[in-house]
Amino acid sequence: xxxxxxxxxxxxxxxxxxxxxxxxxxxxxxxxxxxxxxxxxxxxxxxxxxxxxxxxxxxxxxxxxxxxxxxxxxxxxxxxxxxxxxxxxxxxxxxxxxxxxxxxxxxxxxxx
Amino acid sequence: xxxxxxxxxxxxxxxxxxxxxxxxxxxxxxxxxxxxxxxxxxxxxxxxxxxxxxxxxxxxxxxxxxxxxxxxxxxxxxxxxxxxxxxxxxxxxxxxxxxxxxxxxxxxxxxx
Numbered sequence: 112x113x114x115x116x117x118x119x120x121x122x123x124x125x126x127x128x129x130x131x132x133x134x135x136x137x138x139x140x141x142x143x144x145x146x147x148x149x150x151x152x153x154x155x156x157x158x159x160x161x162x163x164x165x166x167x168x169x170x171x172x173x174x175x176x177x178x179x180x181x182x183x184x185x186x187x188x189x190x191x192x193x194x195x196x197x198x199x200x201x202x203x204x205x206x207x208x209x210x211x212x213x214x215x216x217x218x219x220x221x222x223x
Numbered sequence: 224x225x226x227x228x229x230x231x232x233x234x235x236x237x238x239x240x241x242x243x244x245x246x247x248x249x250x251x252x253x254x255x256x257x258x259x260x261x262x263x264x265x266x267x268x269x270x271x272x273x274x275x276x277x278x279x280x281x282x283x284x285x286x287x288x289x290x291x292x293x294x295x296x297x298x299x300x301x302x303x304x305x306x307x308x309x310x311x312x313x314x315x316x317x318x319x320x321x322x323x324x325x326x327x328x329x330x331x332x333x334x335x
Contacts, residue, residue: 116241123239129228132308139312141319187320190313196244197306200251204297207253 118170122193125169130154131162135171135185142184145174230282234305237281242266243274247283247297254296257286 125131134148149159163183166172170189174181237243246260261271275295278284282301286293 116244119244120239120241123235126309127232127235127239129232132228132231135312139315139319185312185316187313187316190309190316194306194309194313197302197309200247200297201299201302201306203251204299204302207251208299 119193119196121165121169122171122189125165125171126193128162128165131166134162134166134183135190138172138183138185142182144180144182146180148183231305231308233277233281234283234301237277237283238305240274240277243278246274246278246295247302250284250295250297254294256292256294258292260295 126135130152133151137143137148137151145159145163146156148163149156152159163172163174163181166183167174171186171193172183173186174183176182238247242264245263249255249260249263257268257271257275260275261268264271275284275286275293278295279286283298283305284295285298286295288294
């Protein structure tokens, strides 16, 4: 449970940065090398590597060394896990709203 | 665009903390006062207020003063916005996988 919570901390933290979100966005269109990921940014390769490390530690991105190139790809499961956490809360909240609406509908003739 | 990006930074940052996620979780079951939100935590009221402020700044939680009580409620729209950002990326990635599968299916008789 604590481990799951730490993984969620890391995933949300990784996404709390515009550069890393742009990387996730790029990777949603297909795997890319670290240099390809670096291309749109006016940033040192060391800074890029640091961002990739944060994404990798969060589980959202998986990297694999192929010869001299480190290929990055998005983890569908990790993205789905974070998305699912939010969806569950939103749905609970909407269900409550629906229930409240029904209740108000039922009692609208009463004192209130 | 920058404003949108900063809002996303703040929303993901707000969710990168187990206490704040527990508060969002609680609020998904209905509005609550700050003291009710504080109840499960062994934490000073000042620390609780700080967490609520971070959630409020992110837009995920809206608070309203009612007499002496500050009531907090979840913003369905803000949660849906963050969830939607993740869903779009996951769906793009899945579409790519599907397209790749079709392509591999078409070329499976060929070399390689």
